[in-house]
Amino acid sequence: MISPRYVREVPQRYRLEASKCKTCGKINFPPRLICPSCKSREFETITLSDKGKILTYTVIRVASAIFSRETPYAVAIIETTEGAKLMAMIADTNLDDVAIGKKVKLVFRKIQDEGVSGLHCYGYKAIVI
Amino acid sequence: MIGIIGYGSYLPRYRIKVEDIAKEWGSDPESIKKGLKLFEKTVPGLDEDTITISVQAAKNALKRAQINPKEIGAVYIGSESHPYAVKPSGTILIDALGIGPDVHVASYEFACKAGTEAMFVANSLVKSGEVKYALAIGADTSQGAPGDALEYSASAGGSAFIIGQENVIAEILFSNSYTSDTPDFWRREREFYPRHAGRFTGEPAYFRHVVSAGKLLLEKSDMKPEDFDFAVFHMPNGKFPQVAGKKLGFTEKQMETGWIAPWMGNTYSGSSPTGLSAVLDEAKPGNKIFMVSFGSGAGSDGFIFNVTDKILEVQDKAPKVREMLDNNKIYLDYGGYAKFREKIILNE
Amino acid sequence: MKDVAVIGIGMTKFGELWNKSIKDIFVEASLKAIDNAGVDHIDSMYVGAMSSGLFVGQEHIAAVMADYLGMGPVPSTHVESACASGGMAFRQAYLDVASGNSEIVLAAGVEKMNDGADATAVLATAADQEYEVYNGITFPGLYAMMANAHMHDFKTTPEQLAAVAVKNHHNGFNNPNAQFRSEITIDTVLNSTLVADPLHLLDCSPVTDGGAAVILCPLDMAKNFTDKAVKIIASTQASGTISLYERESFTSIKAVVKAAEKAYKQANLKPSDIDFAEVHDCFTISEIIVSEDLGFFNKGKGGFAVQEGKTSIETGEIPINTSGGLKSKGHPVGATGIAQVIELYEQLTEQAGKRQVKNAHIGMAQNMGGSGASCTINILEAL
Numbered sequence: 001m002i003s004p005r006y007v008r009e010v011p012q013r014y015r016l017e018a019s020k021c022k023t024c025g026k027i028n029f030p031p032r033l034i035c036p037s038c039k040s041r042e043f044e045t046i047t048l049s050d051k052g053k054i055l056t057y058t059v060i061r062v063a064s065a066i067f068s069r070e071t072p073y074a075v076a077i078i079e080t081t082e083g084a085k086l087m088a089m090i091a092d093t094n095l096d097d098v099a100i101g102k103k104v105k106l107v108f109r110k111i112q113d114e115g116v117s118g119l120h121c122y123g124y125k126a127i128v129i
Numbered sequence: 130m131i132g133i134i135g136y137g138s139y140l141p142r143y144r145i146k147v148e149d150i151a152k153e154w155g156s157d158p159e160s161i162k163k164g165l166k167l168f169e170k171t172v173p174g175l176d177e178d179t180i181t182i183s184v185q186a187a188k189n190a191l192k193r194a195q196i197n198p199k200e201i202g203a204v205y206i207g208s209e210s211h212p213y214a215v216k217p218s219g220t221i222l223i224d225a226l227g228i229g230p231d232v233h234v235a236s237y238e239f240a241c242k243a244g245t246e247a248m249f250v251a252n253s254l255v256k257s258g259e260v261k262y263a264l265a266i267g268a269d270t271s272q273g274a275p276g277d278a279l280e281y282s283a284s285a286g287g288s289a290f291i292i293g294q295e296n297v298i299a300e301i302l303f304s305n306s307y308t309s310d311t312p313d314f315w316r317r318e319r320e321f322y323p324r325h326a327g328r329f330t331g332e333p334a335y336f337r338h339v340v341s342a343g344k345l346l347l348e349k350s351d352m353k354p355e356d357f358d359f360a361v362f363h364m365p366n367g368k369f370p371q372v373a374g375k376k377l378g379f380t381e382k383q384m385e386t387g388w389i390a391p392w393m394g395n396t397y398s399g400s401s402p403t404g405l406s407a408v409l410d411e412a413k414p415g416n417k418i419f420m421v422s423f424g425s426g427a428g429s430d431g432f433i434f435n436v437t438d439k440i441l442e443v444q445d446k447a448p449k450v451r452e453m454l455d456n457n458k459i460y461l462d463y464g465g466y467a468k469f470r471e472k473i474i475l476n477e
Numbered sequence: 478m479k480d481v482a483v484i485g486i487g488m489t490k491f492g493e494l495w496n497k498s499i500k501d502i503f504v505e506a507s508l509k510a511i512d513n514a515g516v517d518h519i520d521s522m523y524v525g526a527m528s529s530g531l532f533v534g535q536e537h538i539a540a541v542m543a544d545y546l547g548m549g550p551v552p553s554t555h556v557e558s559a560c561a562s563g564g565m566a567f568r569q570a571y572l573d574v575a576s577g578n579s580e581i582v583l584a585a586g587v588e589k590m591n592d593g594a595d596a597t598a599v600l601a602t603a604a605d606q607e608y609e610v611y612n613g614i615t616f617p618g619l620y621a622m623m624a625n626a627h628m629h630d631f632k633t634t635p636e637q638l639a640a641v642a643v644k645n646h647h648n649g650f651n652n653p654n655a656q657f658r659s660e661i662t663i664d665t666v667l668n669s670t671l672v673a674d675p676l677h678l679l680d681c682s683p684v685t686d687g688g689a690a691v692i693l694c695p696l697d698m699a700k701n702f703t704d705k706a707v708k709i710i711a712s713t714q715a716s717g718t719i720s721l722y723e724r725e726s727f728t729s730i731k732a733v734v735k736a737a738e739k740a741y742k743q744a745n746l747k748p749s750d751i752d753f754a755e756v757h758d759c760f761t762i763s764e765i766i767v768s769e770d771l772g773f774f775n776k777g778k779g780g781f782a783v784q785e786g787k788t789s790i791e792t793g794e795i796p797i798n799t800s801g802g803l804k805s806k807g808h809p810v811g812a813t814g815i816a817q818v819i820e821l822y823e824q825l826t827e828q829a830g831k832r833q834v835k836n837a838h839i840g841m842a843q844n845m846g847g848s849g850a851s852c853t854i855n856i857l858e859a860l
Contacts, residue, residue, distance in 0.1 A: 009607050014225040030608060036718070056629070056727050058621035059674040060613060064598040067613050069468065069475070070175055075614045077622060077722040087722040089613040091176055092142050092459065100629050108184045108225050109176040110212075111611060120212050122221060123612065125176060 006119060013123035014108065016050065018084055019043035027084040050106040052080040052126070059095055066112050074098045078106075078126055091125040102128050131255050132300035132434065134196070134262070135291040135443065137189020138406040139182050140393065140453040143172040145466045147281055153463045154276045161281055166367025170284035170394025172461055173270040175469055177285065179208045180218045182268045182399075184225045186289040189447035190264070191226070193298075194291045198226050201291070202260025203233040205251055207243025207398045208287075209316070209323075210270045211236050222266075233260070240314060241363055242424025243267060244288070244398035249430050251292045252301050262293040269397035274322035275472055282366050284394025288402040298443055299409060299418065299434040303350045307342035307429050314425035325425075334427050335369055336376065342429035343377045343421045350433050354378035358416040361404040363423035364390035379419070386411055387420075392454050405434075407450035414438045478575040480696035482706040483857065485514020486819045491687035491807030492656040499526075499533050499589035500545045506688030506812070507546055507585045514692035515702045520579040521552045525566030525586035526811035527559050531599040533592050542585075559603035560759060562586060563814025564844025564853035567691065571712045571855070574693050585690035586812035596684045600810075603847035605720040617681050617760060619721050619848040621673035624762035626727035628675065630777065633765065635675055637780030639666035641761035642679050642804050644789055649801020651831035656685050656807030666761075680761040682802075687809030689816040705826040710839075711744035711856035713737075719850040728777075730849035733770040737843070740854040741772075746839070748772030751795065751856070753824060753834045754841040755817035758802040767843055768797060790834055799824060799832045814844035818855060825859040 011017040012030045019031035023040035029048065034041050057076035060067070067073070074090035076098065090098055091109055104126040111123040146169045151158035162168060173182070183206050191198060204219040211218045219234035237246040244267010251263035268287025273280035292301075313334030316323035326334075339362055347353065354360070360379040362370035367390045374384045381388075387404035396403055401422040408418055418434040467473050487509025489502050497505070503524070511519070522543060529538040543553035556566040563586030570584035590596055600616040609619070627633045643663055649655040661679065669678040699706035717732030718724045724731070741747060748771060756771070758764035765779035773795050774782045782788060788797040800806050800820035803813060821840035823829045829837075838859045845852040 005607075009611075010224050012608075014221075015227055036723075056622045056626040058614075058618045058625060058676075059671070060615055060618050061670070061674070062597065062617070062672045063613065063615060064601060065595050066598075070613070073613060075612060075618055075622075077727070085722045087609050087612050087614060087720070089176075092174060094459075100625065107181075109174075109181050110178055111176065111613075120178070120180070120221075121611075122180070122225070125612075 002114060002119065006121060016048040016106065016124065018046055018048050020046045027082060029084045029086055048084050049081045052078040052104055052106065054098070054100055054102045054104060055079050055085070056100055057090070057098055076126060078104055088124055088126040091127055093128040097128050105129050130297050130300050131252065131294050132292065132297040133290050134293040134296050134298060135190040135194020136288065136406050136409050137186050137193060137447050138286065138288040138403050138450050138453065139185035139189065140171050140286040141173045141177055142457050142459050143174060143461055143469065144169045144458050145172055145461050145463070149463050150280055164368065165281065166391050167281050167394065168391050170282060171286050171396065172466055172469055173285035178212045178270055179206070179210050179268045179287070180212055180221050182270070182285065182287040183218060183222050183266045183289065186266060186268060186287045187222060187226055187264060190289040190291050192447040193443040196262060196291065198228045201228045201232060201262045201264050203251060203254050203263040204228060205235050205237055205247035205263070206266045206268065207237035207239070207247040208267070208269050209238060209240055209243060209397055210272070239428060240425035241365070241397045241400055242422040242428060242430055244402040245422035245430035248290055248402070248432070249304055249306065252304060255292045255294065262291055265290050265292060267398035267402040269399050271397040272322055272470065279325065282395040284396050286393060286396035286403055287399040288406040290402070296439055297437055298439045299436050301432060302435050303346060303433040305342060305346050305349055305431045307338055307345060309427060311427035313427055330425070334425060335365065335423050336373055338427050338429040339363065339373045339421050339423050340376050342431045346421065346431035346433065352433065356417055357383060357419045359386055359408045359412065359418045360384050361387035361401050361408055361418065361420040363401045363421070364388070364404060365395050367391040389450065389454060403450060409440065410444055410449040410451065412436045412440055414440060479577060481571050481574045481693055481709045482696040482699040483691050483709065483818065483822050484694055484699050484703045484706050485510045485516070485692040486690070486822050487513050488654055488689035488816055488819055489687050490654050491685050491809055493591050494686040495591070497686065499529055499535065499587055500541065502589060502686060502688040503542050503585060503587040504545050506587065507583055507690040510583065510585070510690035510692050516581050516692060519548050519551055519581045519583045521573055522548070522583040522585065523566040523570045524553060524555050525562035525814060526555065526588060527557060527562050528599055528602065531602065532594045533589050558851045559846030560757065560810050561814060561844045561846035561851045561853050562811040563689065564817065564842065564855065565714065565814065567814055567818055567855060568712045568714055568853050570693050571709055574695055580694055580698060582693045583690060584693060584815060585688065586815040587688040588809035588811045589686050590684045590809060591686050609720055609722070615673060617676055618673040620760040620762050621676045622721060623727050623766060624675055627762060627766065630728055631780070633780035635667060636663055637784045638675070638680055638761040638765070639663045640783045641758060641764045642666050644783060645758060645798050645802040645804040648790060648799050648832055649805025652801045652806055655801045655805050656683055657805045676760055676762070682759050682804050682808040685807035685809040687807055687812045689812040689819055691815055691818055691822070706860055707822050707825045708858045708860055709855060710858045711740040711854065713739040713743060714853045715739065717850045719847065721848045728766060730766060730770055730845065730852070732849055732852040733767055733843065733845060736852040736854045737771050740856055744856050746856070750839060751841045752837045752839050753796040753799055754843065755800060755820050756797050756802070756843050757845045758798055758804050759808060761804070764797060764802065771841070771843060790832060796834050799829065799834055814842070814853065817842035817844060818857070821857045825857060
């Protein structure tokens, strides 16, 4: 079962916890042990804001089995207001309204199910506002 | 003073109209609209469930309560569509909101009144001094069997209430409960759809319990219907609450603000709680609110609220029920609805 | 470090090889290379494969292949870097010979993708599992995001993307081993179903079974075996950011830029010195972006270049993917990097038939993994 793998990512997926490098200020999402920019190993935990904008995106029309019921759906790379980046599925939005530069808010949604008897897996999705 | 210090709701954006369901089964939409006073209902997205709805409603309640989530000592979610049969929905919600780990969590189940169950217990817990704040949620993504009458009303949504003793916006003056073994609607373990007993769900079930609980609550509080500004009842459709309210002596005007089923459907455990939330969105200081829920099986919980001055400071701090009902709607056809509600057999 | 030569090549047809197992495919390609080189033994072997485990349930693949190849108890090493597995296996083989540790080395790649696995899900394991794939992205989706950014920043058009597929099919038509030997038009591409906007089905390389193998030996030994040897003049590798979203640019692939810098330096060459190149066109946009990152065209001009015929065999200043590329030849993941080297070899020894580039002296093979987190570049020179 994927329980241990799932639980480790909960602070990031449920609460958008990231780590900010104390030396150069780069925000790593998810947190890392060593900063890829300046190689420092000291971080502070921050919570990302739930607002951002779309940097690029695509509309997935052929998905793997887990997401095949949801096609077509958009996935976007989003930059949050504090400059962190993440990838999220777009929810509750007409595909025509998804575009580079659009503002989004991040919401808590169910991301996938582990089959019919496994875990419900939650995380963040983005709604164009 | 003990009562609600923050409240919030969440309704999904998707809708389906009564006409589109009726068309599928060869039924007459006009008779349903006239007879049951239902026009359209909310539909949860594939990525929404009782937990995600509860999280959003609770976030809205926290926006109004403005407290540190870590001070919440109990989290109770009432639903008849908990995503897990064994694992309380609240265990996921607390991690999503940064509550706990020193928190008491439980799931409640009592058909459509599981939400007011949670409120009843949360209120008692704060009253006893056991916890500083208790979060009570009623939320559902209920299922109606295809072609069944309940398919027109079973919908999704939920509301959350934080109970505490400071900065109370609606004091809980009285509460009561009325319960009996009345099998009007139930679901056996491992069945996908519920069953119901047709017209037996009316007089012997809904009306008996709502009216009895209502009468006992009026007696207990020594108050009369005219003393109230608002009345909210469980809304399995648009018609039943109006009939029950009138039997108890309330007018349509008193029930109007909380009467949201015609556009929301029946959000089961979220039904009367969301009606209450809609009332709180528009209430003024000094208003009195009368509320009686109903859960099949069967029972009713009753509450009397007294709105305080603080209500005006919080109403605008989070989305209102009327806004969520009226704006940003995305309509589905029956195929889309069936897909979202997982009524289509997949190859798994 | 010694100079190293490629002295023999062999590959299976690329396509849906229902009757051949992963072992059959690997051995068939390797034996062809061994016979082509005229060697009677090998000193070591490198097996490039992305995921025999997820595709056919078989790990320990290097040992399995060493056993089935019947070449004695030689050291056999599995090299994996998603779609760059083949190129990286080639580089490891090169280092094995260049260091003096081995003399005759087999570098072979193989992938058996049609045995029933969910290919979309397996290919997605090349991306970040917890923060990219978890949120619904697919492998084509990652490149589609790069395409959207490239179109937004540089006005690249869907027609320019399609032009890559048209050119590569045109080239692959003349490749007897290609999976697809059919000419297509821009309209065919644009009318094929969308996979991940803006990429259509025909913007995407296919799912393929196939194997490819080459034999390496010290350059000064090559003449013992063949008069058709080709010299390796650069072999480099670089790593980038695994998650597309964490990169500073979505229109340039850092691992490609870095590996290319090192390769040009190693060979003491400039981009304009390269006569032709095999480039990793897992998607049409990949060829466009890489052609810029390799220095053949300025950033943003790759789409215009292919549209203007600058990368065609007939009129191009730098023919790209004369073999048909991944698009037309096929993309049996682990085998691709080796198949690219085979095309360089055939061009440099003037055995490319109707695909022959005139005056082909120096060729470059660029192979990358996933959305570009790893890249190997090999430059070969005619003797």
